[in-house]
Amino acid sequence: MNHVCVTNYFDVWGNKKEGWEVNNWCHDVYDTKSSMETKDQFLRFLKRINFLIKTVRKNSLIWEDLDSGYVLYDKNYCPICMVEILDKERYQKYYK
Secondary structure (H helix, E strand, O other): OEEEEEEEEEEEEEEOOOEEEEEEEEEEEEEEOOOOOOHHHHHHHHHHOOOOOOOOOHHHOEEEEOOOEEEEEOOOOOEEEEEEEEOHHHHHHHHO
16 A cells, blocks of 8 residues: 655746746645556556546656655646655654
8 A cells, every 4th residue: 555645736826937936735645556656657646536637648747756756847847746655654654
């Protein structure tokens, strides 16, 4: 079982030229039996929980690698979300 945290950057200001500022976000944690090892698997997961629409393609996003997931940006480098797998200790400390 994987515990996956999706940080939704729902209030972002700025532009590509001057830069972006995330003003507000929220965390949602999901339990999934799905394998979460590749970008394709992370993308399928985000579509399955209806965070991204079904027509979004992997190459239409910019993926920044994290130790246990990714930060996703649109083509203008506007931050969309962070999605990461939580280890057991972090999950129990913050979300249990």
